[in-house]
Amino acid sequence: MAKLKSMEELAKLRDDMKNRTEMRVTGTNPDRIVLSVGMATCGIAAGGRDTMKTLVEELEKHGINNVSVVATGCLGYCYAEPVVEVRFPDKGPILYGDVDVKRAREIVDQHLVKGILLDHAIIGKGAGRR
Amino acid sequence: MNRYRMHLMVCGGTGCRSSQSVQIVENLNQELKKAGMDQEVQVVTTGCFGFCEKGPIVKIYPDNIFYVEVKPTDAAEIVAEHVVKGRTVQRLVYKDPAGGKQIPASTDMPFYGQQIRIALRNCGLIDPENIDEYISVDGYQALGKALSTMTQQQVVDTLKKSGLRGRGGAGFPTGLKWQAALKQKSDKKYIVCNADEGDPGAFMDRSVLEGDPHSVIEAMAIAGYATGADEGIVYVRAEYPLAVKRLKIAIAQAEEYGLLGKEILGSKFSFRIRLSLGAGAFVCGEETALLNSVEGSRGEPRMKPPFPAEKGLFGKPTIINNVETFANVCPILLNGPEWFASIGTEKSKGTKVFALSGKINNVGLAEVPMGITLREIVENIGGGVRDGRTFKAVQIGGPSGGCLPKSLLDIPIDYESLSAAGAMMGSGGMIVMDDTDCMVNIAKYYLDFTVDESCGKCTPCRVGNKRLFEILERITDGKGTMKDLDDLEVLGGTIRDASLCQLGQTAPNPVLSTLKHFRDEYIAHIVDKRCPSGVCQNLIHYVVVADKCIGCTVCARNCPVSCISGERKTAHVIDQERCTKCGVCFSKCPVDAIVKE
Amino acid sequence: MASTTMTDEARYEELDRYIADLPDHKGSLIQVLHVAQDLFGYLPQDVQMHVARKLALPAAKVYGVVTFYSFFNTEPRGTYTVSVCLGTACFVRGSEEILKEFEKQLKVKSDQTTPDNLFTLTTIRCVGACGLAPVVMVNDRVYGRVTAKDVASIIDDCMAKGGSENG
Numbered sequence: 001m002a003k004l005k006s007m008e009e010l011a012k013l014r015d016d017m018k019n020r021t022e023m024r025v026t027g028t029n030p031d032r033i034v035l036s037v038g039m040a041t042c043g044i045a046a047g048g049r050d051t052m053k054t055l056v057e058e059l060e061k062h063g064i065n066n067v068s069v070v071a072t073g074c075l076g077y078c079y080a081e082p083v084v085e086v087r088f089p090d091k092g093p094i095l096y097g098d099v100d101v102k103r104a105r106e107i108v109d110q111h112l113v114k115g116i117l118l119d120h121a122i123i124g125k126g127a128g129r130r
Numbered sequence: 131m132n133r134y135r136m137h138l139m140v141c142g143g144t145g146c147r148s149s150q151s152v153q154i155v156e157n158l159n160q161e162l163k164k165a166g167m168d169q170e171v172q173v174v175t176t177g178c179f180g181f182c183e184k185g186p187i188v189k190i191y192p193d194n195i196f197y198v199e200v201k202p203t204d205a206a207e208i209v210a211e212h213v214v215k216g217r218t219v220q221r222l223v224y225k226d227p228a229g230g231k232q233i234p235a236s237t238d239m240p241f242y243g244q245q246i247r248i249a250l251r252n253c254g255l256i257d258p259e260n261i262d263e264y265i266s267v268d269g270y271q272a273l274g275k276a277l278s279t280m281t282q283q284q285v286v287d288t289l290k291k292s293g294l295r296g297r298g299g300a301g302f303p304t305g306l307k308w309q310a311a312l313k314q315k316s317d318k319k320y321i322v323c324n325a326d327e328g329d330p331g332a333f334m335d336r337s338v339l340e341g342d343p344h345s346v347i348e349a350m351a352i353a354g355y356a357t358g359a360d361e362g363i364v365y366v367r368a369e370y371p372l373a374v375k376r377l378k379i380a381i382a383q384a385e386e387y388g389l390l391g392k393e394i395l396g397s398k399f400s401f402r403i404r405l406s407l408g409a410g411a412f413v414c415g416e417e418t419a420l421l422n423s424v425e426g427s428r429g430e431p432r433m434k435p436p437f438p439a440e441k442g443l444f445g446k447p448t449i450i451n452n453v454e455t456f457a458n459v460c461p462i463l464l465n466g467p468e469w470f471a472s473i474g475t476e477k478s479k480g481t482k483v484f485a486l487s488g489k490i491n492n493v494g495l496a497e498v499p500m501g502i503t504l505r506e507i508v509e510n511i512g513g514g515v516r517d518g519r520t521f522k523a524v525q526i527g528g529p530s531g532g533c534l535p536k537s538l539l540d541i542p543i544d545y546e547s548l549s550a551a552g553a554m555m556g557s558g559g560m561i562v563m564d565d566t567d568c569m570v571n572i573a574k575y576y577l578d579f580t581v582d583e584s585c586g587k588c589t590p591c592r593v594g595n596k597r598l599f600e601i602l603e604r605i606t607d608g609k610g611t612m613k614d615l616d617d618l619e620v621l622g623g624t625i626r627d628a629s630l631c632q633l634g635q636t637a638p639n640p641v642l643s644t645l646k647h648f649r650d651e652y653i654a655h656i657v658d659k660r661c662p663s664g665v666c667q668n669l670i671h672y673v674v675v676a677d678k679c680i681g682c683t684v685c686a687r688n689c690p691v692s693c694i695s696g697e698r699k700t701a702h703v704i705d706q707e708r709c710t711k712c713g714v715c716f717s718k719c720p721v722d723a724i725v726k727e
Numbered sequence: 728m729a730s731t732t733m734t735d736e737a738r739y740e741e742l743d744r745y746i747a748d749l750p751d752h753k754g755s756l757i758q759v760l761h762v763a764q765d766l767f768g769y770l771p772q773d774v775q776m777h778v779a780r781k782l783a784l785p786a787a788k789v790y791g792v793v794t795f796y797s798f799f800n801t802e803p804r805g806t807y808t809v810s811v812c813l814g815t816a817c818f819v820r821g822s823e824e825i826l827k828e829f830e831k832q833l834k835v836k837s838d839q840t841t842p843d844n845l846f847t848l849t850t851i852r853c854v855g856a857c858g859l860a861p862v863v864m865v866n867d868r869v870y871g872r873v874t875a876k877d878v879a880s881i882i883d884d885c886m887a888k889g890g891s892e893n894g
Contacts, residue, residue, distance in 0.1 A: 003388025006396040007274045010265070017266035019133055024255055025267070027191035028237055039216040053170070056135045068192030069135060071216030145858045148869035182858025330814030333855030368761065368798050369854055371867060407761055409796035412852070426756035427788075428795040444754070487816035487857035494858055525815065561815045575818055579852065585795070 022065055031089050033067045033112070037099075038083040040074035046081035047100060054101045055084070058108035067112065080123050086111055097123040134172040136213060139189040139254065143178030143340050144333075144372055146186035150202050151175075154186055157205030162213070171213055177253040177341015180495035181241055184224060189236065189254065196236040197222040227491065227513060240510055241492050246473065248481050249297075249334075249457035250497045253341030258376050261383040264344040270389050272460035273348050276355055277397040285356035286312055289459070292467035293479030298324055298415070298452030299530065299556050300632065301478070301545040304459075307449055310439035311357040314447035319359035321350050322443060322450045324420055325366040325373070328412040329528030330579070331559035334483040334495055335453035339366070339373035342457065343380035347403060349459035351390065353449055354401040362403040363443070365420055368410065377405060412529075412583035416631045417450045419585065430587045431631035452557070454483055474500035478544035488525075488561035491516045498543075505539040508562060519564040523648070527556025529576045529583075530636030532643025533569060552643035554636065568665035569648040570655055574602040576640035584633065591634030594625040598641055606666040610656040618645060664726040667711055671727050676701040678723035685715035685724060738766040739777065746781050756782060756792055760799060769800040805840045805847040807885045809833075810864040814853030821874075822861035826850060828875040829863075832882060845885070 004010050026032050037043065037052045048071075055069050075083045080097025084107060087093040094117060096107060103121055110116045140146075140155050155175055162168040179187045184198035188208065195218055197208070204222060211217045223232045224239060236242050247253075256263040264270070276285050290305030311319060323346060327335040338346065350362040366374055381403050384390040392400045411429045413419045418432035421443050442448025458480060462470045471479050478500040484507060487493045491513030498507060508514070508524060515521045523533040532553035534541075541547045545555050563572065577599040586592045601618055604610045622638030622645075629635045645652060654660050661669040674685075674694075681699040686692075693709050696702030704715070704724075716724045733741075745762050749755050759782065763774050770793050779786040793799045811817075811826040826848075830836055833846050840847040856862050859871025863881060870881055 001386055003386075003391075004395060005388070007278045010270060010274050010395060013262075014265050014268065014271065017262045019266075021256060021263055021266045023134075023137055024139070024191045027194045028235075030237075032192075037216070039214065041215070044214070052135060056133060060133050068194075070193045071136075071213070073215060073217040144854070144869065145856045145871070148856060148859060148862075148871050182856075185858060327855065328852070330818075330853035331816045331857055332853075333857055336855040369851070407758065408798075409757055409761070410798035411796050423757065424754060426754040426758075426792070428791055485857060487860060488819045493816075493860070528815070559815070561819060563819055567819055572819075575815070 019060065023068070026066055027068055029066065031066065033089065034085075034087045035067060035069045035107075036072040036075075036085040036087070037069065038073070038075045038077075038081060038085075039071035042074065042078045043081045043083065048082040050101055051082045051084065051099050051104045054104040055108065058105055059112075062108060062113060064108070064112060077123055083123070095123045096121045134170060136171040136193075137191040138171065138173045138208075138213075139176045139191065140173060141177075141179050141185055141187045141254065142175035142258075143182075143185075143337060144370075145178065145182040147372070149186045151186040151200075153202040154188065154200055154205060157202045158188075158209065161205050161209035165209055165214055167209075167213060174257045175259070176256060177258050178337040178495060179236075179254040180245075180250065180337070180497075181236075181239075181492065182495070183491065183493040187254075188222075193218075194235045194237070196224060196234060196239070198224045240513065241494065241496070244502065244506060244511055245497050246481050246499050247497050248461050248470075248473075249338060249454050249483055250341070250495065251461065252345060253337055256342070258341050258343055259379050261344060261380070261387060264342070268464060269344055269460075270348055272463040273351050273355075273389065274395055275463055276352050277395055277399055282312055282356050282358065285352065285463070288463060288467050289356075290467075292462045292470040293474075293477075294455065294458055294462060294470065295478065295545065296452060297454035297458070297482065297558070299527070299554065301555060304451060304455055307439055307451070308353060308356055310437065311359070311447045311449045314440060316447050318361075318444075318446045319357055320443045320446055320448040321353045321357070321359045321362040322420070322424065322438075322448055323350055323362065323364040323456055324415065324417065324450055324452045325364055325370075326408045326415045326420060327367060327370075327453070327557060328415045328583075329530075329557045329559045331487050331525075331561045332485045332528060332557040334485055334558055336370050336373050337495055338453050338457050339370070340376055343373075343376045344384065345460055346453055346456045347377075347380055347384055347390070349456035350403060351394070351401045352459055352463065353451070353456070355399050357447070357449060359447075359449070360400055360402070362401060363406050363424055364403065365406045365408060365414070365424055368407045374405065374407065381405075411585070412579075413585045413631070413633050416633055419631065419633075420450065421448065428585070430585045431633070433630070454558075475542065475544045477546060482543065482555065482558055484558045484560045486512050486560050486562070489516050489519065489564040489567070490514070490562040500544050501542045503540050503542055504534065507543070507560065508539065512562065515562060515564050517564075519566065521562065522565050522567060523563045523569060523572075523644075525553075525561040525563065525572070525640075526559070527554035527636075527639070528559045529579050530554050530632065530639055531556045531559075532639045533563070533572065533647060534643070535647040538647075552639065552646055554639065566663055566665070568606075568661050568663040569644045569651045570602065570606055570661075571663075571665050573641045573644045574599065574606055577602055577637070580633070580637040584637075588628075588630040588634060590625045590628040591630070591637060594621055594629075595634070595637050597621060598625070598638060602641070605652065605655050606661070607668045608655065608659045608666075610652075612653075612656060614656070615645065615649075615652055618642075660727070670711060671706055672704055672709060672711065672713070672716055672724055673727055674702050674704055675723050675725055678721055680721055680723070682720060684718050684720060688714050688718045690714065733766070735767075741766055742774075742777070743781065752782050756784065756789065757796070760789075760793060764799060769803050771801065771803075803840070803844070805844050807845060807865050808847045808849060809881075810849045810851040811837075812852070812854055812856075812860070812862040812864070813850045814857065814860075816853070816857035817861040820860045824875050825861055825863065825873055825878060828878040829882075832878055846882075 084099045188197040294304045295301040414423045414429040419429040423429040438448045483497045679701040686694040693705040779789040863870045
């Protein structure tokens with residue numbers, strides 16, 4: 001590590017390091033958005049881990065913070081695994097089914113960034129019927 | 131850099147380490163590797179969470195789940211269930227003792243509910259051995275701000291405006307201390323951090339040093355800039371090996387990053403920090419004694435004035451602040467003095483960390499706003515007295531402080547209220563006592579401590595406290611007279627007025643405060659020759675309750691001096707003349723027919 | 728703890744090296760004594776005299792400092808130093824009973840060493856692990872929530888390891 005020579009270098013280092021601890025600060029924030037990925041045996045078998053990894057990567061790519069991606073147990077929609085629940089602090093949960101890598105990207109791109117729901121992927125509307 | 135989707139924070143403070151938290155970290159890492167998730171999930175050894183009663187603690191982000199009393203063998207289940215499948219391990223979740231309800235998030239626990247964490251802001255949040263994590267939570271930004279945008283006087287003014295007062299005991303305004311040092315013209319000035327936390331029952335400084343050493347280092351550098359000092363010394367107890375280790379790591383990292391050393395962050399300011407190990411002398415917590423000790427001499431206090439800010443270490447202007455005081459400095463610079471001053475009471479601003487221990491359910495560290503009542507700390511945060519016993523007193527401020535009774539539980543906690551009640555903020559040790567603790571014996575305990583630790587330089591402390599101790603010993607032996615009570619008060623007053631340093635001046639406090647609030651216990655010892663709490667050996671008698679005794683002979687057979695007589699199946703009798711009060715019969719009796727009186 | 732494999736000569740050499748590397752002797756006495764005690768295990772008169780000469784201080788000053796601080800010992804210590812915490816938190820949770828039990832089982836009083844040089848029994852005032860009160864420290868290891876019943880097993884733990892600290 002070269003010595004820091006100025007306030008700007010220190011500020012840059014702080015920004016670079018931010019993601020090391022951001023999750024811990026966000027994790028206790030009551031206003032955070034929570035993405036829950038079904039990770040029971042069936043969720044994992046259907047590819048839940050790749051879904052989860054993609055969500056984490058996409059969020060970072062978009063520089064979105066204040067979102068917690070958590071694993072959760074079986075949500076009961078085994079026919080639609082992998083399942084992802086999106087919960088904004090003051091709104092009801094939206095449940096997406098068949099969330100593969102592509103759809104995970106869409107969730108971040110559309111729902112989180114632009115605020116547009118993916119109607120075709122919501123369980124009970126489009127998802128789980130393949 | 132690899133972004134982890136989950137962080138497992140494991141407490142690496144002294145308390146949890148002695149309950150095998152190091153092994154927990156190792157096992158978690160192994161299990162993660164086995165599950166192929168060591169690239170996705172990170173295990174972080176962090177500082178003290180404060181909830182020592184329930185340690186070792188493992189906190190999981192981003193889920194915000196708080197596991198208590200974790201054992202190394204639980205690692206497999208945490209990984210298999212929580213990490214892999216997202217199912218909370220219910221049996222490790224904290225249960226509210228009142229309703230038995232499970233509370234998975236620390237933010238919802240009564241222990242944390244009323245806390246505001248400023249000094250402890252990073253304890254449990256970051257890895258204390260990793261400067262990058264400290265920087266990621268705005269570490270060294272306050273130093274940068276001071277160096278690049280503030281004059282020395284502006285830094286001192288900010289401290290003054292914040293109302294921060296010394297957290298080591300007496301509560302002297304920190305800004306004024308800095309101002310006094312800034313005013314001095316000298317070729318050399320020093321910044322000293324007092325980390326000689328010697329009060330029995332206080333462990334907040336240890337937790338800050340172990341959990342967030344950089345916050346102290348950064349604040350010392352800021353103090354150096356503000357007053358024109360170029361050298362800092364941390365005087366730390368040799369009894370705190372982990373704190374010493376983490377400080378050494380932190381100093382080395384700060385030097386590597388150029389945050390200590392020459393021309394910090396491209397400015398003209400240079401500052402270095404070294405450690406000085408204490409060697410086990412309580413009096414070295416007194417600032418002038420501490421200076422003598424850093425100079426390599428016996429830790430005897432000096433006359434004041436001159437104050438250290440004028441003539442301190444090696445005769446040069448010196449600022450001495452305690453660990454917790456320094457830990458408050460950076461947030462004040464970053465968030466502004468108004469923010470800090472908005473917390474607390476009119477004369478006592480900000481928060482104070484208290485170390486709760488003794489007969490209380492939730493032993494641990496709690497940082498609360500000034501002005502909160504004792505009752506809120508003892509009952510809400512501390513969870514009340516343990517084992518269903520009744521509250522008798524809370525001892526605040528260690529050997530310099532006093533014991534406060536139930537009737538004073540509603541006083542607000544600030545420097546002035548506590549002093550008026552006969553206690554002292556001190557370093558913030560708070561020891562709860564119940565009906566089985568004898569207050570005369572507690573006073574004797576503290577005097578024993580002071581006599582042991584008195585440096586011997588001045589007569590009132592060296593001889594006076596010894597006499598106080600002897601009088602207390604007489605009372606607990608059942609040989610006291612009512613005149614002894616007057617003597618205690620007169621002599622205590624003399625020692626308070628005439629001693630050279632704070633140690634001596636405050637040494638009679640435990641006696642005077644118990645005399646004031648628990649006089650009836652003293653009188654019971656003297657007049658009734660009775661120890662109401664059943665503690666003082668010479669005043670207790672073991673008696674068989676005839677109605678309850680089933681004549682099983684267990685007591686008679688176990689008595690080491692064979693002073694219990696009685697036929698099988700008839701009530702037994704203890705010969706008081708020969709009884710040595712060893713208590714064996716009391717603990718062996720299967721039907722609790724033997725009582726202490 | 729003193730290294731058991733070093734000769735006294737090697738220890739003096741090491742100590743001299745430390746002193747020679749000091750940038751400045753000013754105020755270094757206590758730090759030098761820490762190093763000396765680490766090397767020798769305790770600070771006998773010879774070592775004190777040696778330090779006095781090396782730092783050009785009166786022997787009386789060195790002796791005065793050694794005897795002032797409880798961390799420094801002028802008598803050799805056992806392989807295991809058992810320190811019972813008598814801090815207030817431990818005291819109100821019954822650490823006196825534990826001290827008595829150690830005295831009984833080790834057959835020594837506080838601040839004494841067993842004849843086989845295995846144990847030194849001492850008391851300390853607060854190690855800051857009050858959450859685990861009452862606390863007993865054996866060398867650097869902390870035992871928490873100790874009861875009189877645990878005393879035998881703590882002693883057995885050490886006995887099992889025998890005379891070698893790392894065994």
